[in-house]
Amino acid sequence: MSVLVVGLSHRSAPVTTLERAVVSGDTQVKLLRDVYQAEHVAGTFVVSSCNRVEVYAEVGKFHGGLSAISDLLARYSGIPLADLTPHLYVHYEDRAVQHLLTMASGLDSMAVGESQILGQVRRALALARDQGTLSRLLRDVGALALRAAKRAQAETGIGRAGANLVNVGIQLAVSSARPPAAADPAGLLAGLRVLVLGAGSMSSLAVATTARMGAAHISVANRTRDRARRLAASVSGSVADLHDLVPALAAADLVISCTGATGLVITAEMAAQAQAQRGATTGPGSTAAGPLTLLDLALPRDVDPAAAGLPGLVLVGLETLGEAGTALGAVHGSEVAAVRAIVTEEFTAWTSATQAARVAPTVVALRAKAADVVTAELARLDGKLGSLDAREHDEIGRAMRRVVDKLLHAPTVRVKELAGSPGGDSYEAALRVLFDLDPQAIDAVTRADTGLVDPAALDGAPGREEGQ
Numbered sequence: 001m002s003v004l005v006v007g008l009s010h011r012s013a014p015v016t017t018l019e020r021a022v023v024s025g026d027t028q029v030k031l032l033r034d035v036y037q038a039e040h041v042a043g044t045f046v047v048s049s050c051n052r053v054e055v056y057a058e059v060g061k062f063h064g065g066l067s068a069i070s071d072l073l074a075r076y077s078g079i080p081l082a083d084l085t086p087h088l089y090v091h092y093e094d095r096a097v098q099h100l101l102t103m104a105s106g107l108d109s110m111a112v113g114e115s116q117i118l119g120q121v122r123r124a125l126a127l128a129r130d131q132g133t134l135s136r137l138l139r140d141v142g143a144l145a146l147r148a149a150k151r152a153q154a155e156t157g158i159g160r161a162g163a164n165l166v167n168v169g170i171q172l173a174v175s176s177a178r179p180p181a182a183a184d185p186a187g188l189l190a191g192l193r194v195l196v197l198g199a200g201s202m203s204s205l206a207v208a209t210t211a212r213m214g215a216a217h218i219s220v221a222n223r224t225r226d227r228a229r230r231l232a233a234s235v236s237g238s239v240a241d242l243h244d245l246v247p248a249l250a251a252a253d254l255v256i257s258c259t260g261a262t263g264l265v266i267t268a269e270m271a272a273q274a275q276a277q278r279g280a281t282t283g284p285g286s287t288a289a290g291p292l293t294l295l296d297l298a299l300p301r302d303v304d305p306a307a308a309g310l311p312g313l314v315l316v317g318l319e320t321l322g323e324a325g326t327a328l329g330a331v332h333g334s335e336v337a338a339v340r341a342i343v344t345e346e347f348t349a350w351t352s353a354t355q356a357a358r359v360a361p362t363v364v365a366l367r368a369k370a371a372d373v374v375t376a377e378l379a380r381l382d383g384k385l386g387s388l389d390a391r392e393h394d395e396i397g398r399a400m401r402r403v404v405d406k407l408l409h410a411p412t413v414r415v416k417e418l419a420g421s422p423g424g425d426s427y428e429a430a431l432r433v434l435f436d437l438d439p440q441a442i443d444a445v446t447r448a449d450t451g452l453v454d455p456a457a458l459d460g461a462p463g464r465e466e467g468q
Contacts, residue, residue, distance in 0.1 A: 001042055001058050001059065001060055001135075001137060002058070002059060002062070002092060002093045002096075003056065003057070003058060003059075003092070003093060003096040003097055003100075003137065003138070003141060004056070004057050004058075004059045004062065004065050004066065004069070004090070004091070004092050004096055005054055005055065005056050005057075005090070005091045005092075005096045005099055005100065006054070006055050006057075006066060006069045006070060006073065006088055006089075006090050007047075007052060007053055007054030007055060007088065007089060008021060008052065008053055008054075008073075008084075008087045008088050008089065009051055009052035009053075009054070009089075009108070010051045010052065010110050010318070011108070012087050012088070012089050013087035014319070015299070015301070015317065015318045015319045017077075017079065017084075017087055018050070018051075018052075018053070018299060018318075019299045019300040019301060020077045020078060020079055020300075021053045021073065021076070021077040021079070021084075022048055022049075022050070022053055022299050022300065023046065023048045023053065023076060024048060024260065027076065028046055028048055028127065029127070029131060030076075031046055031055075031072060031076055032044060032045070032046055032127070032128060032131050032133050033131065033133065034072050035055055035057060035068070035069060035072055035133070036131075036132075036133040038065070038068035038069070038072070039064060039068065040059050040060045040061045040064035040065045040068065041057050041058070041059055041060075041065055041068065041069075042057075042058040042059070042060065042135050042137075043057065043058040043128075043133060043134055043135020043136075043137065043138045044056060044057040044058070044128065044133050044134075044135075044138070045124045045125055045127070045128035045133065045134055045138060045142065046124055046127075046128070047103075047120060047121055047124045048124075049117070049120050049299075050165070050297065050298065050299035050318060051109060051110050051117075051165075052103075052108075053073070054103075055069050055072075055073065056096070056100065056138060056141075057069060057138075058135045058137045058138050062092055066090060070084070070085065070088065073088070094347075094351070097141050097144070097347060097350070098343070098347055100121075100141060100142075100144075100145045101144065101145050101148045101149075101343045101346060101347055102340075102343055103117065103121075103145075104117060104118060104121045104145040104146065104148065104149040105145075105148055105149045105152040105158075105339050105342070105343055106118070106149070106152065106158065106339075107336065107339060107340070107343075109165075110165060110168070110318075110321055111164055111165050111167070111168040111321075112158075112336065113158040113335065113336070113339075114164040114165065115149075115153055115164070116164050116165065116205070117149075118146070118149045118150070118153070119201070121142070121145060121146065121149070122146060125138075125139070125142040125146075140350075141350075144346060144347075144350050147346060148342055148343055148346040148347075151342050151346070152338075152339040152342050152343075155338070155342065156335050156338040156339050156342070157335050157338075158335040158336065158338070158339050164205065164209075165202075165297055165321065166202070166205050166206050166209045166256070166297065167209060168321060169256070169295045169297055169316060169321055170188065170189070170209065170210065170213065170254070170256070170295065171188065172316055172320065172321065173254065173293045173294075173295045173314065173316040174188055174189065174192075174254070174293065176293070176314050176316060187213070187214045188213040188214065189210055189213040189214050189215040189216075189254065190213075190214040190215075190216070191214075191216050192215055192216055192253040192254055192290075193215070193216055193217045193218075193219070193251060193252050193253050193254075194210045194215040194217070194218045194219070194252060194253070194254045194255075194256065195218075195219045195220075195221065195240060195248050195249065195251075195252035195254070195255045195256070196210070196218065196219070196220050196221070196231075196255075196256050196257075196258075197220075197221050197222070197242065197245075197255065197256070197257040197258065197259050197265060197266075197302065198221075198222055198257065198258045198259035198260065198298075199220060199222035199224065199227035199228050199230075199231045200258070200259075200260060202258040202297060203220070203222070203231065203256075203258050203259075204231060206256045206258065206297075207220065207231055207232075207234065207235055207237070208234075208235070210254070210256070211235040215254075217237065217238070218232065218235050218237035218238075219232065219237055219238045219239065219240045219248060219251075219252070220232040220237060220238075220239055220240065221239070221240035221241060221242040221245065221248060222242060222259075223242055223259075225239060228240075228242075242265075245265070245266065245270060245274075246270055246273045246274050246277065247277070249266070249270065249271065249274035249292065250273075250274040250275075250277035250278045250292075252292065253290055253292070253293065254293045254295065255292070255293070255294045255295065256295045256297065257294065257295070257296050257297065257298055257302035257303055258296075258297040258298045258302070259298055259302055260298060261298070261300075261302060262300060263300075264301070264302065264303070264304050265298075265302040265303070266294065266302060266303045266304060266307065267304045267307075268304040268306035268307045268309075268310070271292070271294070271303075271304070271307040271310055271313060272307075272310055274292060275292060275310055275311075275312055275313060278292060278312075279312075291312050291313060291314050292312065292313050292314070293313075293314045293315075293316070294307065294313065294314070294315045294316070295316050296315065296316070296317040296318070297318070299318065301317060301318070303315060303317065305317070355416075355419040358419060358428075359415055359416055359419045359427075359428045359431075360416075362415070362428050362431055362432055362437065363412045363415065363416070363431075365437050365438070366408065366412065366431065366435055366437060367408060367412070369435065369437060369438075370404045370408060371401075371404075373404075374397070374400045374401055374404060377400065378393070378396065378397055378400065381396065411431065414427075415427050415428055415431050
């Protein structure tokens with residue numbers, strides 16, 4: 001069985017395709033179950049955010065697994081397979097594991113180095129575990145990815161600048177609407193009124209970020225008013241009515257929308273009405289002097305693209321971030337190199353441990369056979385020499401076991417070391433032949449194997465998501 005990943009991301013597909021492919025909530029659960037029930041699939045988890053949709057699976061056959069997962073992605077997105085295929089990427093075996101580590105560490109994100117994806121991967125693994133679709137192999141590689149990502153954040157400076165989609169989006173939106181933007185991010189929103197739509201993890205990040213950037217006032221609108229009230233209270237802000245947004249839009253300078261709704265939250269008509277109200281506003285506190293800036297971080301999108309054509313309005317969406325976000329969220333090349341070194345180190349260690357574990361049943365079977373030989377020889381010695389007292393019997397037994405251990409130490413250690421080298425399987429095969437090991441004994445040890453990684457490694461406080 002091997003790891004297979006089939007997915008599409010901001011690097012391979014336009015936003016119009018990604019927003020059709022994204023899955024969440026019950027839909028993500030249904031996709032998990034359908035992939036898990038597919039032929040040749042032994043386990044699966046799905047990472048879905050505004051930047052990517054990736055299906056990870058443990059498969060017995062590459063082509064069978066690829067075909068089943070591709071068909072399901074086409075079905076759930078409503079995109080014909082022939083149209084979806086050009087946007088899909090596929091990684092298999094070692095490359096699939098390496099991709100997961102790289103992605104979880106933030107190196108494949110729209111804002112390189114952001115840490116939100118770590119929480120998204122953790123949640124994806126937890127959901128698969130809760131649904132019973134997470135196989136032992138995927139549990140192991142998932143824990144490996146989380147460990148690598150945590151090390152990247154703790155041991156390098158890649159996340160110290162606070163790079164995330166919200167930061168990058170705000171910088172781009174403000175610089176587009178009011179050039180030149182403040183050089184110091186802490187004062188980037190000084191004097192501006194901000195409206196945040198939504199109260200989930202992405203919206204919480206938006207509220208905290210805009211407060212840190214010096215926003216004059218922050219309002220929050222959400223379908224559940226209590227959640228909006230709690231989030232607004234965290235920054236001494238106010239609550240707006242999501243069902244009557246035009247007044248709140250007119251009163252804002254910057255609107256950050258990330259609701260996760262399935263339809264448009266801000267239509268072009270609503271934006272035009274807000275613009276009309278802004279133009280009619282006079283007197284102290286007027287916001288009409290500056291443009292209304294809409295930052296749409298949702299997938300599917302919250303804001304009607306037609307709103308971009310309105311005079312005095314700036315719309316920044318994921319398409320724009322895809323073009324300019326990486327540059328705005330860029331980190332020093334040395335930090336990227338340091339993260340890649342961690343990824344390589346973790347992957348190499350995991351590969352060595354996996355290969356050593358692969359030969360472990362042979363080593364265990366060999367030592368079990370040696371122990372049986374010692375036991376038989378001690379019994380033969382008892383019968384030949386007569387009854388030995390307990391002290392003599394134990395001393396002879398210890399001596400025989402020490403001899404066996406010393407003889408077997410070098411070949412068993414060496415076969416584990418050589419397991420990761422080219423042709424490593426041949427060394428294990430040689431050990432089986434030279435010592436005439438029973439294949440059934442080796443298989444019994446293999447079936448009893450309980451894995452390399454503690455399931456508790458997947459637990460922990462959920463991190464913030466990449467995207468919504």
